[in-house]
Every structure is written in C-alpha cells, then in structure tokens.
Amino acid sequence: MEAGKWKKDSSIRGIFAEFRPFCTGKARRYNLVLMAREVLTEGIVLRRWYAGEYDKWVSLLTPEYGKLRVRVRGARKPTSKMGMLTEPLNRIRTRVIEGRAQKLLAQPHLVYSYVPQRTELERLSLALALCETLDRWLPDEHAEPEVYQVLQTALTALETAQMPELIAAWALWRWLALLGYCPDTERCGQCGAMLSEQQEKALLVPAEGVFLCARCGQGREGVALSAAAMRVLQQMVRGEPMTTARPEDAQSLVRAALHYAESVLESPVRWLEFWERLNALRASG
Numbered sequence: 001m002e003a004g005k006w007k008k009d010s011s012i013r014g015i016f017a018e019f020r021p022f023c024t025g026k027a028r029r030y031n032l033v034l035m036a037r038e039v040l041t042e043g044i045v046l047r048r049w050y051a052g053e054y055d056k057w058v059s060l061l062t063p064e065y066g067k068l069r070v071r072v073r074g075a076r077k078p079t080s081k082m083g084m085l086t087e088p089l090n091r092i093r094t095r096v097i098e099g100r101a102q103k104l105l106a107q108p109h110l111v112y113s114y115v116p117q118r119t120e121l122e123r124l125s126l127a128l129a130l131c132e133t134l135d136r137w138l139p140d141e142h143a144e145p146e147v148y149q150v151l152q153t154a155l156t157a158l159e160t161a162q163m164p165e166l167i168a169a170w171a172l173w174r175w176l177a178l179l180g181y182c183p184d185t186e187r188c189g190q191c192g193a194m195l196s197e198q199q200e201k202a203l204l205v206p207a208e209g210v211f212l213c214a215r216c217g218q219g220r221e222g223v224a225l226s227a228a229a230m231r232v233l234q235q236m237v238r239g240e241p242m243t244t245a246r247p248e249d250a251q252s253l254v255r256a257a258l259h260y261a262e263s264v265l266e267s268p269v270r271w272l273e274f275w276e277r278l279n280a281l282r283a284s285g
C-alpha cells in the first residue's frame with residue numbers, strides 16, 4: 001500500500017499508521033461498540049443494495065452504534081412496506097437483531113424523510129452524494145455521534161438553503177476534521193506562514209495533504225482557494241457556526257474536499273465526477 005492511502009477494510013490501527021503524517025490534531029479514538037443481541041435504534045439510511053430475490057441490505061448510520069450493515073428480509077416483495085421505509089435519506093426508528101451471520105432489520109418506522117421535494121434534482125443529488133461519501137468514509141460499527149449530528153444538520157439545511165454547495169462543503173470538511181483526516185488549515189505546510197494572514201490564494205496539494213501559501217504553491221498542482229474561502233474553511237474546521245460565503249468559494253471548497261478525499265481514500269470518489277459535470281451543465285446555462 002502506498003503511503004497516505006488506506007483501504008476501506010484496513011484495521012483501525014492500520015488506518016492510523018498510514019494517516020498519522022496527515023493528521024494535525026491528536027490521533028482520534030475510535031469508539032468500537034458492542035451491540036446487544038437486539039436493539040431499538042434510530043438512524044439515517046445512507047445506501048442500499050440488493051441481495052437475493054426479495055431482500056436488500058442497507059447501510060444505516062446511527063448515533064450510538066455507528067454505521068451498521070443490516071439485511072432487510074422481504075423488502076422487495078410487492079406487498080412489503082419495509083422497502084419504501086428503508087430507502088436512502090430516510091430517518092427511521094427500527095429494531096436491529098443480531099443474527100448468526102448478519103444483522104437483520106425489523107419493524108422500521110419512518111421518523112423523517114429528508115429532501116421531500118424529490119423533484120429538486122440538485123438538492124437531492126447533493127444529499128445522496130453526502131450519504132454515499134459518508135458510507136465510504138466510515139468504518140463499520142464505530143460510534144460517531146458528532147458525525148451523525150453533522151449529517152442530520154446538513155440534510156435539514158439542504159432542504160431550504162440558498163446555497164446547497166456551502167452546506168455540502170461544510171459537511172465534508174466537518175467530517176474530515178472530526179475523523180482526524182484534515183490537513184493543517186492554519187499554516188503553510190512548507191514555510192509555516194499563517195494562512196489567515198495571506199491576501200493571495202492558498203493551494204491545497206491533495207497528494208501531500210498540505211495547504212501551501214501563494215509563494216510556496218507557485219508552479220505546483222493543486223486546488224486553489226481564495227483568502228476568503230480559506231477563512232471560511234478555517235471556521236468550518238474549528239467547528240464554528242456556519243457562516244456565509246461567495247458561491248465560487250463554496251464551490252471551490254467542495255472541490256477541494258473531494259480532491260483531497262480522493263487522494264487519501266483508495267477508492268475514487270465517484271461524485272467528484274458527478275460534481276464536475278453538474279458545474280459544467282450550470283456553466284453552459
């Protein structure tokens with residue numbers, strides 16, 4: 001495995017060994033949770049895929065047990081109500097039963113369905129993309145209540161926000177920060193200059209996991225962020241309340257998060273491609 005890359009299924013220890021150079025804060029403590037044989041929990045469906053003729057699997061993010069992979073038996077039978085209830089973007093209250101080889105979902109109730117205007121393609125796509133991204137980033141069964149909270153806040157905000165990209169940028173950078181993968185946003189990774197004092201663009205070099213000041217970034221490849229975007233990013237990473245940003249800054253922050261994640265995660269983030277296409281479409285009117 002190349003330095004700075006990690007497989008989704010690597011052990012947690014392995015992930016940290018690979019990632020230590022990029023982590024700015026203290027290495028995170030992962031909260032492995034042992035579940036009882038049967039629990040009643042609430043969670044948001046991140047993703048679903050099919051199994052066998054009538055069943056499906058869902059990836060359910062819960063605040064207290066983390067991300068659970070759960071089988072829903074009979075969900076695809078025409079008479080089953082379970083199918084609709086366990087679609088992505090639904091927050092459900094459900095029983096999760098530990099079977100011999102797998103977890104089973106039973107008696108789900110819908111608590112809330114995010115982005116109810118399913119005709120709003122941009123909001124819907126962003127909401128689904130956030131869920132898919134989180135599904136890829138999180139290891140199974142590690143409690144991440146703050147990560148869950150960020151998803152809930154982001155999905156709620158996406159329903160009405162004037163600038164959906166800013167919400168997406170906020171969620172992505174909050175997650176990177178909470179999971180301990182965020183590069184240092186305060187200082188240039190080469191000369192140590194304070195990036196908040198710079199008037200010129202900073203450059204994120206995803207392959208090295210560093211931000212560079214304009215001088216050190218000259219001639220380098222990366223994602224450029226304006227001084228204003230850099231200040232918004234610093235606020236996001238510090239966990240300060242969401243502020244506003246110019247549309248172009250919000251877009252470059254999303255692009256920076258995705259490029260960075262793409263280079264630190266082994267599997268390419270599919271929605272980077274989707275994102276570029278959406279922007280091209282917008283630009284062409």
Ligand SMILES: [Zn+2]
Binds near residue numbers: 214
């Ligand atoms: Zn520098």
